[in-house]
Amino acid sequence: MLSGVGLTYEIAAGRVLAPYFGTSLLTWTSVIATVLGGFSLGSAIGGFVAERPRPVAVRNVRAALVATAVLMAVSPTLLGAFHASGARGTGGMIVTVLVVFFPASVCVTLPSPLLAKLAIEARPGREGSSLGIVMAAGSVGAIFGAILAGFVALPLIGATATFAACGALALLCLPFLRGGASAQPGVTVAAAGFVAFAGIAGAPTCQFESGLSCLHVDDRGAQVRLVSDGTLQAAERKRVGEADDNNVELALSYTEWLWSRMDRDLGPEASVLFVGGGGYSLPTKLLASRPGAQAVAVEIDPLVTEVVQAHLPQAGAMIDRTGYDVTGRASGRRLGIAHADGRVYLNETQRRFDAAVMDAFSSGSVPAHLVTMETFERLRDIVDGPVYVNLLDRPDGPLARGVNAILRQVFEHVEVVDAAEIQTGRVNVLFAASNAPLAPLDRLPEGYRSIRISDARAFTDDRGWVGHR
Template sequence: MRFSVTIVLILVLSAVGLTYEIAAGRVLAPFFGTSLLTWTTVIATVLGGFSLGSALGGIVAERPRAKALRDVRTALVATAVLMAVSPTLLGIVHASGARGTGGMMLSVILVFFPASVCVTIPSPLLAKLAIEARPGREGSSLGFVLAAGSVGAILGAVLAGFVTLPLIGATATFAVCGAAALLCLPFLRGADRGTPGVTIAAAGFVAFAGIAGNPACQYESGLSCLHVSQRGPEVRLISDGTIQAAEIVGPETEGVDQVDLALSYTDWLWARMNRDLAQDASVLFIGGGGYSLPTKLLSSRPAARAVAVEIDPLVTEVVRRHMPRASEMIERTGFVAPADADEDGRLRIVHADGRVFLNETEGRFDAAVMDAFSSGSVPAHLVTVETFARLRQIVDGPVYVNLLDAPDGPLARGVQAILRDVYPHVLAVRGEVNARGRTNVLFAASPSPLATLPPGPDGYAPAQIADARAFTDDRGWVGHR
């Protein structure tokens, strides 16, 4: 085999391996969310598979050449099938009852470990062939082999994050990975080709999986896995398996002038905002979600203004398609603008990371609502002392925060510690605890005293939260569920 061919094959298989790893993290989201824990499990499992595959591949490389090539071809066929079937296997494991952290770890190992082993088995033989192709230049040959593996991994990461996952989705990405593995087969000559029908069947299966396989997400981008569901008059926006927003629609409430909030936590936040804010308030919303609260604010206060910072343009697009109240408000008063724009309108939508916006904005606001989520938790960089210190600089009035955690969980404790460090007046309430032991924990923090509210939504009561260390950029929330 020519040296250049071995290098290209190593590069391609390394790219396939990294693309598969990143796609694995994405396809987990609808079932188990995304967090530091899920990504740690995926990376550790896939790297473990790569390690075992390299060891097994080394044994294969020492066999007689014809047998080694046959084994490598078999490994590539297995790689293609296992990668293409990964989303289906994950759904089966989840349907069988895998839940929680333990279920997530078991699912990752059962679904993604075997393909990670198989995709790496060819590498030692290819490295051996590369060195043999240039007698007397073993050192530089080995260096090129290692470089090809690294470059392939970089290409795979870039392709997954910027091309395949945003454009074709996770299910098709797995099928593309399988197809790439099969395309390596014609270059592995000099062995008994085995049964051609097996290879043809594998190719057909991979093609079928990519075309006919159920997408992991109804709407998918590099940042979000979204589903929209409707139960009676209620439209729900679900991101990575967690309800992000809901809107009640019906013929009796046509138009945005009558906006009913569907989620109980938004009722409490609105009651707080309605009590605290002036008619012409300017409010910053970090996290667009379903744009329910901005819609309620602007419909109730014709002189109010809002800036909604949403990291993913796809969320805004889906809201405009499926949530008529928010969509009508966006059409009537909203416009999308860059983070540094100074246009003055009732609803300015900024597609940017919330922390980046806070760092760069020169605007001032009367209040802020922190309601940004990545799957079932708040991004760690949005719950630090530095974040809320910056909010205190640009927001003259109260700040409202929504979390999902246990009633006295580590996230709630850390955020309360932050707010008490930055604001003199802090109150917290919590909703009803669900079957997973989690609930909405809501905070209001202000430079001035907060007035007492009348009884709020059913199930919300003052939260008893213990003291804890405040999160910082250096030692932040790790996202464990």
């Protein structure tokens, strides 16, 4: 059981970190290294504990289980407190991960050596098979914990309740520890009460949560804003007066440039692929302004679509009116929705498109497998016209340079603009790439400028983008 608790905790730790520090190769590396480091230290300390007299060893293991329960249940609160205190960037993320997740990782594995010793002593003369069974049981428990976290706990009950559940499972191990000094029921009851309080009364990390997304809807002010893992994903201006379904206003400046480019480049019956549904703002604008156009939006998380339908009025109305599942028949509808990974859809689709918009994000960065040479070569094979790309990066940053290198190798004509800096020091870097010449725009949205990106190595599936931190 403890192995399952440990792996569930590890996966939940990576998930709950996203709203504060994003999701990238660096964040997951930090979480995995920290938790495995805790497991290692806990096993080492547990080995010394197992050599103590039985009553002392059992008492120490009971204390470790109680500490595990409390530390796991309080993890989301500690994480929020560190972020609120100013922890930012790679250094702040690493310190936060160490302080928040390392102690519980030590405590959860401390009982393991004693349990292995007890199993060996129970079968004299068969020490080898006993130890093998214990190790196999630990591996099976870890597999079960990983599956439970990713497929059940996080999608169904959320991160805060998952941490509390891990603590509760640790406490449930206490009755199985027999021998030694009698347990202190007051301490156990207090720990159980704290874990229950943390699970029930603890503030959820996310307003809407799935195994893929942590979403918040900000309905204050003149806009409805959709935030995913702490990064602004989409926005709609609130309508004043009678609604006009054919007049869709774009709230974010980067979408204004993308739409200006699309409006200039595409015909009245264009078929456009959108990799990354987000707030469905651009598909909504396309279909509202071009009654003969069609769109397919590939959004990996069904929860995003559900939240958009419920809280972004214009996009939600468009989905309700003309959206359909691309695995079924269109029945005269024009907005196909595929809940799938963008790269998987690209690899499997047999459809052809007049243009494509690459606007998929995981937290504050583009998933690495969507910015590789192989991805854009596949796009070139199924898209007859231009490809538009939205990135967040530092001005002339490494992500922009790698994507620029890809596009200039795959397409004959590439246009690049960027916008004013945002709070993180990164900007929207926008590309339009085509094998046909791109007609110049009459004007750029306010704050945008044409730029030149430095030369760099193109990303590939083998040597790709590692993500922002």
